[in-house]
Amino acid sequence: MTKPSDLYEYSYEQNKIAPKNRTCSRCGRFMAKHMKPSPRWACGYCGYTEFIRQ
Ligand SMILES: [Zn+2]
Numbered sequence: 001m002t003k004p005s006d007l008y009e010y011s012y013e014q015n016k017i018a019p020k021n022r023t024c025s026r027c028g029r030f031m032a033k034h035m036k037p038s039p040r041w042a043c044g045y046c047g048y049t050e051f052i053r054q
Pocket residue numbers: 024025026027028029043044045046047048
């Protein structure tokens with residue numbers, strides 16, 4: 001299991017917790033962030049893609 005401290009990094013400047021990585025909602029593995037052609041998180045294992053709304 002992955003500890004929450006591995007998933008989040010604390011930003012002292014902004015005083016908030018930002019997600020460092022995202023896990024696939026389908027297989028639970030870490031997803032890769034791609035900015036082109038459109039911002040999205042993509043799972044390299046099962047192909048699940050989650051688009052980032054801006
Ligand atoms: Zn996946």
